[in-house]
Amino acid sequence: MAQIETKDLNFYYGQAQALRNINIAMEKNSVTAFIGPSGCGKSTLLRLFNRMNDLIDGSRIEGSVMIDGADIYARNVNVEDLRKKVGMVFQKPNPFPKSIFENVAYGLRVNGISSRSEIEGIVEASLQSAALWSEVKDKLNKSALQLSGGQQQRLCIARALAVAPSILLMDEPASALDPISTSKIEELIFELKKQYTIVIVTHSMQQAARVSDRTAFFYMGVMVEFDDTTTIFTNPKEERTLNYVTGRFG
Amino acid sequence: MIKKILNNFQVGVLAVSSFITSIVVLLIIIFLFKEGSGVFSKSLLEDGYVLVVNSRNTVNSIAPKDIKNIFDQKIISWKELGGADSAIQLFSIDDISEYYSEEQIGSDLEYMDTCINNYIVNHPSVLAYFPKKNIAKKFNGKEIKVGTMGLYEFVKGREWLPTARPVVQMGILPLILGTLMVSLGAILLALPFGLVTAIYMAEIAHPVWRRIMKPVIELLAGIPSVVFGFFGLIVIVPMVQKVCHIDVGETALAGSIVLGIMALPTIISIAEDAIRNVPNNMREASLALGATQWQTIRSVVIPYAKSGIWAGIILGVGRAVGETMAVLMVTGNASNMPTTFLQPVRTIPATIAAELGETSAGGLHYSALFALGCVLFLMTMVLNVYVQVALKKKSK
């Protein structure tokens, strides 16, 4: 059974329809890349998986999004619990203006964990998983804002990992970073996919090709094609996909 | 070419006008402090009067506070002032008829000066208090020096009796405390309401509702302070009186409530801006970790907007403290040392406003009111510097 699955999904910002009839299914512990020209609806779809779009006034959803077989838009769903299970990393690193330690501990504290030793253990483990521990272990009480952009983004990943999600949504996580930081993030994604189901939006075709198992190509709110990454990049069925991946438009 | 000259001219005008403005502001401050400093160099004795003792008395000068205590009968012996072991015998010109007959004084008071002199000579332990003009030509008494007041006495003195006789008492501690108490009370009252309203408007209210609320609240800021004072007098003061079961409702508490209400529009407006300026990605980061909206507001939004919120509170209360009228009308204005919020208190601005009309320019009382102005200026300056520092820390 797929871990994330949408059925006949339509989404509207007020009158404007941003997603049209999306049907997609993503397996556990897979990395799925969303590609497509800017404004085609990649972020919108991603943010439907943790109900981040709930915050937008006048938005409306039709169809369903199933995670682990349950409709996450059903009435009795606890949105906070959903978001703990479905972590998110944003395009621009957005650490809190708190210490490195407190950034990672934040998700634990809001979930009612107060044991100091438990928090310390999880913070260290999360920073280890995000490949940041060795760089920050001596300055955990320093402000997170002193870190470089790449370190900040890995801190945001550690912060997301701390609440033990099973899915990790990443919206262009490396687009604001330099090439070295980018490759560190990509290596990290490789490591993380052993434990997490990852959906990553990217505008870099190379990145999609490097990190993902499956790739979905979107165009103007429609999912044009969804297949194994190698197929999408070498032998797509749709001409629009071919044009896009070969750089003829977009 | 002409364009360049015109440009230089405009820049020049700007530079000159800003320079002049700064100079004027500086001059005003210098004037304030110069007038205020007069309080430390003028005699505290009632103008035109002298204190005189017998020429054999060893006491040469008496501190202002002791003089008051003598006339209040708290000091009764010269010994307490470092003199002989004899009781102080007070003599005031008003008592002259008790000692001398009308004939002796003369029908036109022409022998008054001599009578006073005689009395002083005949009474070794006298302390006489009479107008300077009544000092006899052949005078045998000794004039007592009354010390001037030091900064310490001014700031730490517990009594504000600027028109007392024979010496005035000018301790401003009760006024400073009154001001601080009323302001602090206002902050404590306005903080929760202002913050809650600001949070509600910025984070929770529907945009349409906010668009209605914000201008209405800002309208409050335009109400003249005397109207708030009137409202306080008619509504708040009786309410305080009733609720707290006290005899007079004009108290520090009433002042705090009125000030708090006056400060609310500024607090809400600035705090709301500060909260709305918190980047949305901070909220998203928190919510994406499974935090509730309330947890997000409490742990991320408010800490992020903290310095802006403080700026709003301090500006709001600072502005309201300066709004003398309303406070003057509801605090009772008794200049005793305040100990609870249910006592009448007197603030510095209220003191200046109420008393400046009674003073003569250049006099001691007049200087003292200017010195009070300096104290108020320093108090608000400390607040403003704090706000600036807080804001700068945030922008880093």
Ligand SMILES: Nc1ncnc2c1ncn2[C@@H]1O[C@H](COP(=O)(O)OP(=O)(O)O)[C@@H](O)[C@H]1O
């Ligand atoms: N909060 C919003 N309100 C209204 N329209 C939005 C909002 N966010 C995105 N859109 C619109 O929805 C469409 C898809 O946007 P998005 O999902 O961000 O695209 P992508 O991530 O693929 O660049 C765009 O046309 C965009 O203008």
Ligand SMILES: [Mg+2]
């Ligand atoms: Mg996007």
